[in-house]
Every structure is written in structure tokens, then in C-alpha cells.
Amino acid sequence: MKSREQEYKEIFIAEALEYFDGLNRHISTLEKEPDNDETLAEIFRLLHNLKANSKAIGYLQISDVSHKLETAFSLIRNKELNFSDEVVKVLFDGIDLLGELIHNVDNPNYGEPDPVLLRNLDIIVENLSDSTIELTKVQKYNTSKNLALSDLIYIQIRKLDHMMNLVGELMIDRDRVLSISRELNHDELKSVSSHLYRITEDLQYSVMDARLVNIGSLFNKFPRIVRDVASAEGKDVNLVLTGQDIQIDRNILQIMADSLLHLVRNAITHGLEKPEERLAKSKGSTGHLKLTAQSDRENVLIRLEDDGRGIDLRQVKRSAIEKQLISAEAAKSMADNEVLSLLFEPGFSTAKEVTEYSGRGVGLDVVKNAIDSIGGRINVHTEKGIGTTFTLQLPSSIAVKGALLFEVGNIYFAIPLIHTDQVVALDKDELHEVGGVLIADLKGETVTVVYLSELLNTPEAEMDLGDKSRLNGQVQNIIIVSYNNRKLGLIVDKLYRQQDIVVKPLSKPLDQIDIYGGVTLLGTGKVCLVLDVPAITRYFIQKKQG
């Protein structure tokens, strides 16, 4: 029900602002041509609609002011009121007030309209005789009103981007200063740098906070889109939105907007069945679509659930074999989650027919690329006949990431926490050499494990990813990362700690190496490479096969 109310409200506001612009235009015309009946009729119509609509939706202040203005204009039409300078000013003020009220329907801090202005409208509407004398008060009110500036400012997002970059630089220097103060063991420097640490942290969160927008700003566009797609597809769809007030970085939401649109269209076109088909399965003719946002520590989860036909895994396999993404042989032994990950391969699409809304030749790989680009994750869960759920795990900020620091071959590395599932220590004997790679059994789940030092540092000709004897020591520290429904264990030499890091892009020519998502500077001044989990997963698969 909420989505329809929201839709009504959006339509109301959009139309009310249109009427407001129209009123401003027409009253300016009327001021020059007071006898223009057509213009007067148009003003009537606009005020009349605004009155009726605002009354219907329950914005009584707007309907009250519209009503007063309507009455004033009818007096003018009946020549009971002169369209004199004083009157014109009050009418202009009244129309301005309408604009103010429309703009503030969502603002809980908006108080009451100025009583002087309301009184002036009443004077015009009810008390004709000595109106001119009383109305002079209006101008005084007007002058003071115009000097009051809004509490809200608009700011270009690139200015906030620049601030965020500067904060990032500051954080790196802050960590460096803190580290030096400890090395020197200088008390005063230590105290100053720990103060600097707190201030910078506050600053970081303030700037991040300034960039947050409500997810509702995107979600609320969907009721209309769902309606249009559903009606074009001949389907009955009920959309439920929750978590619209969850906040997320504006740029992340912008990057995700098209992907979410794509998933929603897909869900209606390919996921949800036509009413007849649903009734035949005794599911109820209306399909359900649920779009949910929720906070999960540092991240934001967006979930899209449908109760449609689910994804046919056998069809996915057949399609992947046809498109030569996998061999028929490999398909036989694939686990369900591996099959689902095929959906996100470039060029994969199970859609048999092209439709106006969903068949644009854009596959889920584009969605995945968008999510990868901001360091997020996507998961899909499906049950045949029951429905499909896509879960998007998005960072709430782009620039600063929680990361896990570790060392491989005397070099510092970091992996964003969003991609790490867990960290385990396993005895070398618990790793098994199977088919040219190492395998570990984690609580019943088989996970491929790769020795990072071997993958990153050994020349290709000598590389052997399935040779246990190359491991150092008996106990292995393994970071389990997860990407595209696949888990991979990364064996590291030394594990350090979790830390917020500011990821800087690599400069040329290193930016060509895509297994590194960027670089960060540690407090000690040491350079730390940030591993890109999607890229390292692809790199591993390529090395394993080649």
C-alpha cells in the first residue's frame, strides 16, 4: 500500500509544481492585460485543480490557500475587486506561498505559513472596503521575508568528491604521523597525533555523511516502472518496497541504478509468470516482487525477491554449453552455485525471446561489472517454481574501505573486507592435491586454495599451483574470499589486522595490472597493494587452465 501512496504523492508534487509554474506565468500576463479572460480562466483551472488535489491527498494548507486565491480571482472576474498594485502584490505573495508549501510538503521542520500573508489574503477575500490601508503591511513583511535564506544548500557532487579525496590524503598522513610519534616515543607528538587521529576520523565520517542519500530516492521510481513493464508484459505484479530510509553514498546509488532497473525488468519479464500460468500452478494470479534495503554493518544490502518460476539450472547449463562457455563434460560435475555463476559470464543470456523491456542484449555481466567497479558483491538464490532472490551487498562509501592486511613474500597486501568470508588456519596435512590445485574441506564444503606467493611471484614456466611442497611451514593462514558464488582460499605468509584504508588508483604503467585494485600507504610509510578479488579469481582460473 505504501508504494501507491508514495506514487500518488510524487504525482501530486510533480503536477502541483507544474501548476505553480503555470500560475506564475499567467498572473504575469494578467498583470499586463487585466481583461484577458482566457488567462483568468486558466488561472482558475489551475487553482481549482490544486485545491481539489491537495484536499484529496490531505495537504490542507495548500487547499486552503488555493481556495482563498480562487475566491480572490473570482472577485476580480466579477469586477468586485480591482486588480490594483496592492492586490497584485498579495496575489503574487499567495502564489509564492503555494510554491513554498508544495516544496515543503515533505519537510517536517516547515512551520506555519506567515500569518501576515494569510491575513492579507483574508482581507482581499472578505473585507473589501478599506483593503488598501491594511494591505500596506504586506510590503514590510515581504522585505524581511526575502532576506531569509534556506537552511538547505545544493552542492555539486564533484565538490564532495574532491573533499573526500582530500580526506583520504589526510588519513594517510595522519597514520604516518601517528606511526612516527610512536617510533620516536615523543609524548607531546603522540598526544597531538592521537588528537589528529580523532579529528580526521570525525572529518571522514562528516564528509561521508554529507554524501549519503536515502535509498528511497531510487526505490520510489520503481512502482511506476514496474507498472509499465508489467502492463507491457501482460502480467499482474505487486511491488513491495521496504527500507527506503536506509542511506547510501550518492555515487554508489547512481552506479547501481541501471543495474537495479535491469534486475527488476528481468524479474518481471523472465521471472514472474503470466496470470494463467500462475493460476495453473495454484500460485495466485498476481506475482510478487519485493525490493528491500537494509544496513549490514558498513554495508548496505539490497535484495530483490520474486515469487516467479525460478531459474532453470539445466537450461542454464545447456545454454552455457551451446555458447561454449563450458564443456558438456564439465557441466556434469558442476555444483548449483557454480552453474548460477555462469549467469554473470559475458555474453550469457537465457532469454529465448527479445522483449521491448528486457531484451536489450544487456546481460547480467553488465550488472556484475557495475557492482565490481564499486567493490560490492552480488549473490543469487533460486528455487524452481518458488522464485529467485538477488542480493546486492554494497559498500556505503567508495573511498574508504575496511580491509584485511597481510604479507606475502615480504610485500604488504590488503583485501577489502566485503570480499572476505572468513580467515582460517589449517594444517598443511588438511590440504589435498587434487587435479593440479589444492583443496581444503571447510565444514563439509570443498574450497579450492591457492598459495598466493606461488601465484604472484613464480615465473609462469615454473608455476605449480597443486604442489604442496612449495608451502612454507606447517600451519597455513588462509583468507577465504568469495566472488560470484565461488569461494577461493588464499594462503598468505603473515596476517596482520583489519584497518580502514584509502584506496588510491595505481599510476601508469602499473594501472594495467588488473589483479591490483589500487594501492594504499600504511602508517609506517610502506606501500600496500590492494588485491582485487574479482580479478584475482579470474587470474587464478586462467593460470589453472593454462
Place this chain on the structure above:
Amino acid sequence: MKRILIVDDSFYMRTMLKNMLSDAGYEIVGEAPNGQTALELAKETKPDLITLDVILPDNTGLEVLKGIRAEQPDQKVVIVSAVGQEVIVNEALENGAKSYIVKPFSEEKVLEVVSQVLAEEPKQ
């Protein structure tokens, strides 16, 4: 399924009426934001019922009502008006409108009037 044409210059009002009526199982055959479109759609779709707003940007609702009834004498029309337009409503009823709904309207009121008018036997 009974077929309804909605005539109203406000998108908001049309959306509300459309949702209320289609939720109740009526088919909305068209929406007209002005008198000209209303006359064209009435002729083209021959709906079971037309909801007609009395203030439109080009013609008055009364002119539209007369225009429709001249072409389709049995066409059922329900007037949608605001408080304070009783004079126009009375004139519309004299000119063949079947009933009226006053804005702001409740869903119950709209459905009650519409189903009543649709249930009436056409005049012989």
C-alpha cells in the same frame, strides 16, 4: 467487464480514479485530459460509462457533455466536480448526466455511484 473512460485535466485525479476503478475490476478504456480528446475517445471507445470533470482546459465539461450526448444519446456520464460547483452540476444533470461525484471523493463513494449508474437500464 464494464468499460470506463476517465475525463479529467489533472493527472493526479485520473490516476486516483483509474486505480480505484481498475482495482474494482473495471476496464479503463482511455483517459482524456481535455474536452477535444474526450469527444474523440468517447466516439472511438463507446464506453459503458464516462467520468467527466466539469472544468477542462479547452471546453467546459458541460459543452463536452452536450457534445457526447449529441452523438451518443444513451451514453452514461457521471460528473466529477468540486464543492461550490452545484450550479454546473445541476445543469449537467438536466442535460443528461446520470449522477455526480464531489471531490475530494472516497473510494467507496466512487464505486457506489459508478455501480449504481452502470446497473440502471438504458431508457427505451
